[in-house]
Amino acid sequence: MNxxxxxxxxRKDLIDSIRTPRLLIIIITxxxxxxxxxxxxxxxxxxxxxxxxxxxxxxxxxxxxxxxxEILTQDTAEEVQLAIENDTAKxxxxxxxxxxxxxxxxxxxxVIFLLADNSTESRAGLSLVQQTIQLLSPVxxxxxxxxxVLQPDIEQGISLRGNLKMNQFAVVMWLVMGLVSNGxxxxxxxxxxxxxxxxxxxxxxxxxxxxxxxxxxxLVGVIYSMASGSFILFAQGGLTENIMFTLMLLLxxxxxxxxxxxxxxxxxxxxxxxxxxxSLLIFPLTLPAIIGILGPxxxxxxxxxxxxxxxxxxxxxxxxxxxESILPNFIALVIECFVIFCAVVWSLKRRETx
Amino acid sequence: MNTMISAHNLRRDFKKxxxxxxxxFAVDEGExxxxxxxxxxxxxxxxxxxxxxxxxxxxxxxxxxxxITTEQSIIKPLIGVVFDSQNLYERMTGRENxxxxxxxxxxxxxxxxxxxxxxRLQHRGDEKIESYSNGMKQRVLIARALLHNPKIxxxxxxxxxxxxxxxREIRDTIKELARTGVTIFLxxxxxxxxxxxxxxxxxxxxGEIVALDTPHxxxxxxxxxxxxxxxxxxxxxxxxxxxxNDIQQIASxxxxxxxxxxxxxxxxxxxxxxxxxxxxxxx
Numbered sequence: 153m154n155x156x157x158x159x160x161x162x163r164k165d166l167i168d169s170i171r172t173p174r175l176l177i178i179i180i181t182x183x184x185x186x187x188x189x190x191x192x193x194x195x196x197x198x199x200x201x202x203x204x205x206x207x208x209x210x211x212x213x214x215x216x217x218x219x220x221x222e223i224l225t226q227d228t229a230e231e232v233q234l235a236i237e238n239d240t241a242k243x244x245x246x247x248x249x250x251x252x253x254x255x256x257x258x259x260x261x262x263v264i265f266l267l268a269d270n271s272t273e274s275r276a277g278l279s280l281v282q283q284t285i286q287l288l289s290p291v292x293x294x295x296x297x298x299x300x301v302l303q304p305d306i307e308q309g310i311s312l313r314g315n316l317k318m319n320q321f322a323v324v325m326w327l328v329m330g331l332v333s334n335g336x337x338x339x340x341x342x343x344x345x346x347x348x349x350x351x352x353x354x355x356x357x358x359x360x361x362x363x364x365x366x367x368x369x370x371l372v373g374v375i376y377s378m379a380s381g382s383f384i385l386f387a388q389g390g391l392t393e394n395i396m397f398t399l400m401l402l403l404x405x406x407x408x409x410x411x412x413x414x415x416x417x418x419x420x421x422x423x424x425x426x427x428x429x430x431s432l433l434i435f436p437l438t439l440p441a442i443i444g445i446l447g448p449x450x451x452x453x454x455x456x457x458x459x460x461x462x463x464x465x466x467x468x469x470x471x472x473x474x475x476e477s478i479l480p481n482f483i484a485l486v487i488e489c490f491v492i493f494c495a496v497v498w499s500l501k502r503r504e505t506x
Numbered sequence: 507m508n509t510m511i512s513a514h515n516l517r518r519d520f521k522k523x524x525x526x527x528x529x530x531f532a533v534d535e536g537e538x539x540x541x542x543x544x545x546x547x548x549x550x551x552x553x554x555x556x557x558x559x560x561x562x563x564x565x566x567x568x569x570x571x572x573x574i575t576t577e578q579s580i581i582k583p584l585i586g587v588v589f590d591s592q593n594l595y596e597r598m599t600g601r602e603n604x605x606x607x608x609x610x611x612x613x614x615x616x617x618x619x620x621x622x623x624x625x626r627l628q629h630r631g632d633e634k635i636e637s638y639s640n641g642m643k644q645r646v647l648i649a650r651a652l653l654h655n656p657k658i659x660x661x662x663x664x665x666x667x668x669x670x671x672x673x674r675e676i677r678d679t680i681k682e683l684a685r686t687g688v689t690i691f692l693x694x695x696x697x698x699x700x701x702x703x704x705x706x707x708x709x710x711x712x713g714e715i716v717a718l719d720t721p722h723x724x725x726x727x728x729x730x731x732x733x734x735x736x737x738x739x740x741x742x743x744x745x746x747x748x749x750x751n752d753i754q755q756i757a758s759x760x761x762x763x764x765x766x767x768x769x770x771x772x773x774x775x776x777x778x779x780x781x782x783x784x785x786x787x788x789x
Contacts, residue, residue: 157610160606160609160610161610164595164598164606167598168595168597168598171597171598172597349593349596350589350591350593351593351594351595353559353587353589353593354587354589354593354607354650355610356558356559357557357558357559357582357585357586357587358582358607358610358611359579359582359583359610359611359612360610
């Protein structure tokens, strides 16, 4: 492989991609959609609580002061359970008579908490209410808690979101979708076009080798992925925590996906078969991002073999400042990238000795 | 004279089909060598093997003495190829196409300008290829093949689909190249073109060379010598000079004063091919 030749060919493709409407659409679609994130995903995460108290309580006002909490008061304890069963709220609070007095007198009143399930959202809601009660009392653990989970089978599951809010994770989702579309659509299209239009024959007669041509396409994929990724992060305020880690994950992720794109390009005979292969691959590759935005899910663990799984989780952790959780994802992504690279080298050698 | 291209029992199989079968020939420096045959006869496969795009199944060859399978990197700068398809980057300009290859060959940009002037594209050089006519595209392809001053140029159907003026210009360029010592390996469907340009031609049929010689010798060997006579009844008759009955008949007509005009008719390369392959070439 010759670095200078790769650079010459990549420069040609960088310009040619922008001049080709179909390729330009592949490049700019994630950018345009990411700009619309603000419209689709406002920071409107709300924790829905429902409360029954036979007597007025300051807890209601204290919880209402929080921006992301929506509290529904009920007339009976049964109505609290019903609201949770109807999915109107995630956490129900049933207070005893004269709760405020009992709390002020450190009588450790009995509070019943009803949780919809064992999800992170329900558990976070419980924790929030308990902390708010604590703020109203001078003594530690001021209430006697009774916790009932209505659907205990729904486990917490694995979360790819980390501590990110929905709108923040949407940035990660579009980031990964941009990388996937550049890697799985742009890179193989460049390869297949060279073959279909027979310009590849002309390149192979010149000092360029097939490996040079292939690597130049991967480089174009990486450059556009990094450019669009950086743009999305910058425009959506994603460059706040662990910037270096985020960019490194982007780089390794775009390399892995571009190499995967080269493999797809070597298999596809023409643009039509490429579109079929591409469609088949894009769905599973974007699945971690799509499922991730919906919150914890026990089945997401089965997607760990995908490079995008570790990419999504790594970037989410990097953006939420959970540095200690980034490294395992980074290492897994590097290993997957290396495995795909080995497959590309094998395919190139096979092609050059054909 | 140096042998610039040689093939020794060159063979290429594609699964169960043998596209080229034990092809052997040698082309000298400055020679225009024609490689003629039907579609699918094995012309392009032979070029692809000689230019290193395809590995031979068996046999081998050399380009300027270098092995076509093991010395590809040495061979690449020595050859230029004009492909049978107009494989240019359509969304790039003519100049950009040539600049790209000049960069790959590490050639200075003034050579590009020189070639643009040679192919008379000074006024259209900065327009996109997609706006060019077939003739203009073909001229750019030739310029691309000549960028690095190759010793050998492979031309695969260089005039196919061109109007007579463009085809004439391309043929003049080929003659000019040969005059400067460049070795030309030419495939064409046009027998008149091969006759006009080539010092020697090889006919390939079903992957095998069935005849190889100068056009003149081939016509003598395989063509039928004939004369065409117009009688006083305004009837045109063709007589074979090899057929005793025909000779007797023409003698009789002449003695009776029944001949108005008489012309000798030489065999053409097309006749040779029909003799060898039994089918007419497309015209």
